[in-house]
Amino acid sequence: MTQLASHxxxxxxxxxxxIEAKTTREKPIAWVTSGAPVEFLYAMDVLPIxxxxxxxxxxxGHQSLELLEAAEAAGFSQDLCAYARTDFGVDITRGGPAxxxxxPHFLLCSTNICKTVIKWYEVVARKYDVPLFIVDTPFLHxxxxxxxxxxxxxxxxxxxxFLAKFLNRPFDHNRFIDVLSLxxxxxxxxxxxxxxxxxxxxxxxxxDSFIHLGPIVTLRGTQACVDYxxxxxxxxxxxxxxxxxxxxxxxxxxxxxNLPVWFKMSRLGNFFEQRKCTLVVTTYANSWGGLSDxxxxxxxxxxxxxxxxxxxxxxxxxxxxxxxxxxxxxxxxSLTGFIMHSNRSxxxxxxxxxxxxxxxxxxxxxxxxxxxxxxNDPRAYSDAQAETRLEAFIESMRxxxx
Amino acid sequence: xxxxxxxxxxxxxxxxxxxxxxLGRPVIGVMPAYFPLELIYAAGGYPVQLxxxxxxxxxxxxxxxxxxxxxxxxxxxLELKGIAKMVQAYAFTSLCDTLINLREIYRRLFTxxxxxxxxxxxxxxxARQAYLKTVLKSVTTGLExxxxxxxxxxxxxxxxxxYGSTRSLQRKLYALxxxxxxxxxxxxxxxxxxxxxxxxxxxxxxMLETLLDELAALSxxxxxxxxxxxxxxxxxxxxxxKIFDDLKIDIVDDDLANGWRTVSKESLRxxxxxxxxxxxxxxxxxxxxIYNPDNDRHPYLLNRVKQSGADGILFWYIKxxxxxxxxxxxxxxxxxxxxxxxxxxxxxxSMSNFEAIKTRINAFCEILAG
Numbered sequence: 001m002t003q004l005a006s007h008x009x010x011x012x013x014x015x016x017x018x019i020e021a022k023t024t025r026e027k028p029i030a031w032v033t034s035g036a037p038v039e040f041l042y043a044m045d046v047l048p049i050x051x052x053x054x055x056x057x058x059x060x061g062h063q064s065l066e067l068l069e070a071a072e073a074a075g076f077s078q079d080l081c082a083y084a085r086t087d088f089g090v091d092i093t094r095g096g097p098a099x100x101x102x103x104p105h106f107l108l109c110s111t112n113i114c115k116t117v118i119k120w121y122e123v124v125a126r127k128y129d130v131p132l133f134i135v136d137t138p139f140l141h142x143x144x145x146x147x148x149x150x151x152x153x154x155x156x157x158x159x160x161x162f163l164a165k166f167l168n169r170p171f172d173h174n175r176f177i178d179v180l181s182l183x184x185x186x187x188x189x190x191x192x193x194x195x196x197x198x199x200x201x202x203x204x205x206x207x208d209s210f211i212h213l214g215p216i217v218t219l220r221g222t223q224a225c226v227d228y229x230x231x232x233x234x235x236x237x238x239x240x241x242x243x244x245x246x247x248x249x250x251x252x253x254x255x256x257x258n259l260p261v262w263f264k265m266s267r268l269g270n271f272f273e274q275r276k277c278t279l280v281v282t283t284y285a286n287s288w289g290g291l292s293d294x295x296x297x298x299x300x301x302x303x304x305x306x307x308x309x310x311x312x313x314x315x316x317x318x319x320x321x322x323x324x325x326x327x328x329x330x331x332x333x334s335l336t337g338f339i340m341h342s343n344r345s346x347x348x349x350x351x352x353x354x355x356x357x358x359x360x361x362x363x364x365x366x367x368x369x370x371x372x373x374x375x376n377d378p379r380a381y382s383d384a385q386a387e388t389r390l391e392a393f394i395e396s397m398r399x400x401x402x
Numbered sequence: 403x404x405x406x407x408x409x410x411x412x413x414x415x416x417x418x419x420x421x422x423x424x425l426g427r428p429v430i431g432v433m434p435a436y437f438p439l440e441l442i443y444a445a446g447g448y449p450v451q452l453x454x455x456x457x458x459x460x461x462x463x464x465x466x467x468x469x470x471x472x473x474x475x476x477x478x479x480l481e482l483k484g485i486a487k488m489v490q491a492y493a494f495t496s497l498c499d500t501l502i503n504l505r506e507i508y509r510r511l512f513t514x515x516x517x518x519x520x521x522x523x524x525x526x527x528x529a530r531q532a533y534l535k536t537v538l539k540s541v542t543t544g545l546e547x548x549x550x551x552x553x554x555x556x557x558x559x560x561x562x563x564x565y566g567s568t569r570s571l572q573r574k575l576y577a578l579x580x581x582x583x584x585x586x587x588x589x590x591x592x593x594x595x596x597x598x599x600x601x602x603x604x605x606x607x608x609m610l611e612t613l614l615d616e617l618a619a620l621s622x623x624x625x626x627x628x629x630x631x632x633x634x635x636x637x638x639x640x641x642x643x644k645i646f647d648d649l650k651i652d653i654v655d656d657d658l659a660n661g662w663r664t665v666s667k668e669s670l671r672x673x674x675x676x677x678x679x680x681x682x683x684x685x686x687x688x689x690x691x692i693y694n695p696d697n698d699r700h701p702y703l704l705n706r707v708k709q710s711g712a713d714g715i716l717f718w719y720i721k722x723x724x725x726x727x728x729x730x731x732x733x734x735x736x737x738x739x740x741x742x743x744x745x746x747x748x749x750x751x752s753m754s755n756f757e758a759i760k761t762r763i764n765a766f767c768e769i770l771a772g
Binding site: 079141145155344348353 | 464465467469470498499500502503504505506509511520522523525526528609691695721723724727728729730731734735
């Protein structure tokens, strides 16, 4: 991973976030999905907790296996998403780096990342006997339409009513506008940071972006998040100015599609660096660049912008859109190839990947490879198998012209 | 008595081709689950339900990972092997992530049209109704384009009558099974249901009426045998029911997506189609795949098992079905607390060795006997 001064700031920020989560007596706690419209919660001073983020931290810290096994011992099938299983294991053992998550007062689940989250959150709602609010964001088989946006907006309005009733105070629209602005500023900085990797050499790589993703996921809507990404943006911009690359010698530039293999970040980092291959862009990290990109200067309805933003998530898009998007990234980031992680835990991201690889490769003329792995479960991964495939893939690429 | 139904399921392609010719309607393959067949029929189509099969999975591996369920993989296998040549189009619902993406795969691979009925699951009623209205408009327009026929109020009412009758007759069969356990062999029972996937409704309804008449006069075997309730997404592989029959176990009721969860649905109300489809999708039997907090599946299932008088419940789990698997631990605990024996059996539709299943079922029944 690239040595960045901001890394320490990020760790402090995230540590403070989890400390507040564990110790707050004033703020109600909501468990939320990573694609949920969290701005509604920050507007009402609710503290959002992201079980997905915590599960990722557990896997990155090599703690996920014992948590998965605890969940499985309690009857949760190994066929289930490993984020959910990790979370169930955390709940059972009070495990992970923060010794478990604070219990929720309510749950907010949006289906823009998958429909499986509904089942996950149903389990949690039953266990904790707390309300579950679902924002149903239908899959965009044919792009963003007015009726899907209207459907989503109606639910946003209902969410406001739910929050007002649950917290026994009116929904704070003024605060909401401020939060939206903060959210947007952070997302714009994040997107700009990611797009700095169009430079050759790339100043940071995708594994760095996976690590630095924490605040935009969990703190989107806060001033601290804006300040952090402003600072990171300055640091990465300076690296571009000085032409400091993430890997000492960049011969290959690739895209990573799907979530990371959280428990193999270091090993994969070294693997790619040794082979002079930079992971330059990812669909996963990019998602938070568009998530809160509300066009505030539009004279129209801000809710239309929020709905569009939360509906247009990559894995909520039909394959035609995904292919075009991947091809565009390959072009814009001057890529030599692309890697698709067939992630056993994430069917919306992975099902159809074999065909997508074929079509994108044909369309762009760039080689693509699929590796079979999992975001959180080390038992679903083989170093030898993955690296053999990646090795062959790297050899198949034409290096960037000097 | 059951031979005509066995004939159908042993000659599926021939059956479909025969009726396609007779009816002069395009065959539309219906993916799991709950796509209202009435809409297809009313628009001039011949709906055929695809709940998976036991084909060896060879070609589908190129498009679907091994961690996708065998329902999705085996249905794709049909099309890839050219066995589904007679199917002109496919109808999907947004049942789960795999099926949502499978529709996209079909759009890339095949020229056959596909329809997507997006099931809105928000609790915001007005939003749900408004959105469903646009979804239904898109689906019915799509159907009319495929069949070249308009969907009218009259054709919809006729279709609702026909398929409403089907489910009403099937419910009579279920009632008979509950009242007279052992009267109908388990393998025969599910063969009857399965035949209905491939037959046009009026032909099937006549067969069901004849069967019910014949069964009315019969008595079940003497003595009470172990009684089991099964729950899951699909009842296949049918071969398993021969095991239950050999072991003299009576399945007295079920909670299967292609069994009671569909059969229990009342006739589609068509005066207000949005309300009718809403009622159809969400009632009466909750499904693990459709979020419905007003009809919580957990107490519902416990009640049904208690009412059935079954000695225990077997969860019939198709591997990699996440919606089903998520529910399992809390459901199993609920049954444990109620003192009702519960077990689960993993299944793949392409399996050919049933010895392990036989051992599991036997072991479960020994628990019931104990």
